[in-house]
Amino acid sequence: MKKTVVVIASLLILSxxxxxxxxxxxxxxxxxTDMDDYFLRYxxxxxxxxxxxxxxxxxxxxxxxxxxxxxxFCAVIGVALIFRKMQAGEDHEDE
Amino acid sequence: MSRIVRTAADIIxxxxxxxxxxxxxxxxxxxxxxxxxxxxxxxxxxxxIVAYSYEEVRDWLSGKVLMGQEVIGLxxxxxxxxxxxxxxxxxxxxxxxxxxxxxxxxxxxxxxAGDLNTGGFVxxxxxxxxxxxxxxxxxxxxxxxxxFSTEKEVS
Amino acid sequence: MLWNLPFITVVVLTxxxxxxxxxxxxxxxxxxxxxxxxxxxxxxxxxxxxxxxGVAPIFTLAPSDLMVLPTPQALTLTSIVIGVATSALVxxxxxxxxxxxxxxxxxxxxxxxx
Numbered sequence: 001m002k003k004t005v006v007v008i009a010s011l012l013i014l015s016x017x018x019x020x021x022x023x024x025x026x027x028x029x030x031x032x033t034d035m036d037d038y039f040l041r042y043x044x045x046x047x048x049x050x051x052x053x054x055x056x057x058x059x060x061x062x063x064x065x066x067x068x069x070x071x072x073f074c075a076v077i078g079v080a081l082i083f084r085k086m087q088a089g090e091d092h093e094d095e
Numbered sequence: 096m097s098r099i100v101r102t103a104a105d106i107i108x109x110x111x112x113x114x115x116x117x118x119x120x121x122x123x124x125x126x127x128x129x130x131x132x133x134x135x136x137x138x139x140x141x142x143x144i145v146a147y148s149y150e151e152v153r154d155w156l157s158g159k160v161l162m163g164q165e166v167i168g169l170x171x172x173x174x175x176x177x178x179x180x181x182x183x184x185x186x187x188x189x190x191x192x193x194x195x196x197x198x199x200x201x202x203x204x205x206x207x208a209g210d211l212n213t214g215g216f217v218x219x220x221x222x223x224x225x226x227x228x229x230x231x232x233x234x235x236x237x238x239x240x241x242x243f244s245t246e247k248e249v250s
Numbered sequence: 251m252l253w254n255l256p257f258i259t260v261v262v263l264t265x266x267x268x269x270x271x272x273x274x275x276x277x278x279x280x281x282x283x284x285x286x287x288x289x290x291x292x293x294x295x296x297x298x299x300x301x302x303x304g305v306a307p308i309f310t311l312a313p314s315d316l317m318v319l320p321t322p323q324a325l326t327l328t329s330i331v332i333g334v335a336t337s338a339l340v341x342x343x344x345x346x347x348x349x350x351x352x353x354x355x356x357x358x359x360x361x362x363x364x
Contacts, residue, residue, distance in 0.1 A: 007272055015265040022257035028302035036299070036319040044202045044309060048192040048215045049123035052307040052320040053327075057128065058217050061324060062176065062187045065220075068328045069227060073169050075335030076231040082342045083238045086349065124310050130331060209310035235338050242345055 096146050104146035111139030119225035123214035129221040133228025140233040149240045158237060161230040168227025175219050189215040256297035263290035277344045277354040281337065288333040295326045 039056060047055040057065055119132030144152050179188040192215035193201035200212045263286055270283030299319035305312055307320040348354050 004273065008269065011265055011268055011272075014268075015261055018261045018264065019258065022261055023254060025254065025257055025298075027254050027256060027297065028300055030299060030301065030319060033319060036321055039320060040307060040317055041204070044204050046192070047189055047217065048198075048200070048202045048213045049217050050202065050207070050209050050213070050309040051123050051125065051128075052309070052317070053126075053323045054122050054128050054217060054221075056320050057324040057327060058220050059187075059189055059215070061321075062220075064324075064328055065224075066172065066176070068331050069169055069172055069224060071332055072231055072335055073165065073227065075338055076165065076234055078339055079235050079238050079342050082346060083242055086242060086346055124308075126306065126308065130327060206309055206312045206315070232334075239342065239345070242349075 101146050104142050108139050108143055111142065112136055115139065115229075116225075119221050120218065121211070122221040123217045124209040124211070129224025130228055132221075133225040134232065136225070136229045137232035137236075140229075141236055144236060144240070149244055153237070153241075156233065156237065158234065161234045161237070163230075164226050165230030165234065168223045168225070168230065171223035172220055172227070175216055175223065189217075191215040256293065260290050260294045260297075263287075263293070275355050275357055277340075277347070277356060280356070281340050281344070284340070285333065285337060288329065288336075292326050292329055292333075295322045295329065298322050 039060060040052060043052050043055045043060075044050065047059045049055045049059075115132045115136035115138075117132075118127040118135055119129060122128035122132070140156065143156075176187045179186060179190050182188070182190045184190060191198050193199060198212060198214050198216070198218055200210055202210075202213050267283050267287035267290060270286065271280055274280055274283065299322035301316065301318050304316045304318040305314055307317040307323075344354055347359060351359050353359070
């Protein structure tokens with residue numbers, strides 16, 4: 001019972017702090033837009049695509065997409081390893 | 096599942112695959128791209144797995160082909176980026192943009208109707224990532240279902 | 251306060267996600283709390299790049315020239331894919347734990363050692 005009260009009180013204080021920070025942000029008027037103004041103005045000449053989100057994902061910041069593909073690949077390899085080991089464990093227990 | 100569900104899944108599955116490939120192929124013109132289209136195609140695979148039982152689907156969707164698709168996707172993505180070294184530029188340089196060859200039509204600034212022949216190497220990377228996500232997500236579903244079956248065989 | 255409603259929603263979702271991760275005992279419910287936290291972060295990223303009266307940053311038959319910022323949307327795409335990878339791995343661990351211990355209650359799993 002005491003642990004519940006302590007956890008919820010500390011999380012409420014954290015949320016109040018985050019709420020005060022969130023009130024200082026303006027919704028609909030971002031403050032620093034220099035990089036995105038460059039992407040929107042010169043994206044079609046330098047990448048040749050109409051879709052600026054794809055040009056940012058695959059051309060201007062393609063290295064992040066390379067890391068993300070590797071993470072997805074490693075997650076699938078991890079799932080395959082776990083279930084292959086689980087069935088090998090069943091074979092050993094039966095014998 | 097009942098016969099109605101199985102027949103509906105049989106009819107709808109090719110249209111889901113075609114729609115997913117359309118989302119992947121037009122990633123540089125309309126909203127979409129590699130990851131979104133790959134997830135759509137994996138949803139089609141999940142529909143077939145839900146309609147039929149796992150023992151029947153294991154004979155159709157082989158695990159080795161899906162694993163090969165995933166590997167070809169990731170290796171193709173890195174290969175397309177590494178080919179920029181052959182043109183004397185840095186890693187990940189867009190060497191097909193405004194070059195006149197495959198996907199090489201230049202695009203001026205402004206609102207236009209969209210031409211499929213544009214985009215540099217972005218459509219190639221969209222195909223590679225779409226292949227990888229399709230193989231990966233379907234493989235995760237098949238591996239998780241293989242732990243529940245009574246036979247000792249991995250997909 | 252009403253004009254900042256997306257950011258207030260982010261704070262509420264973060265609070266709900268943290269309470270779920272810290273207070274629940276079932277492993278599947280903890281995984282749902284992790285997913286709620288990731289949804290809060292994705293919503294925060296996307297709502298940071300909004301311009302009032304803007305359209306999607308796609309030049310194919312666009313209705314106007316004022317567009318929202320495209321970079322936060324690219325970062326959110328990466329974050330969603332990594333959330334999928336995390337959920338797949340945690341669910342596999344939950345299946346292996348259930349097969350070995352017979353329960354997914356984290357208090358019981360911690361006690362059954364050796």
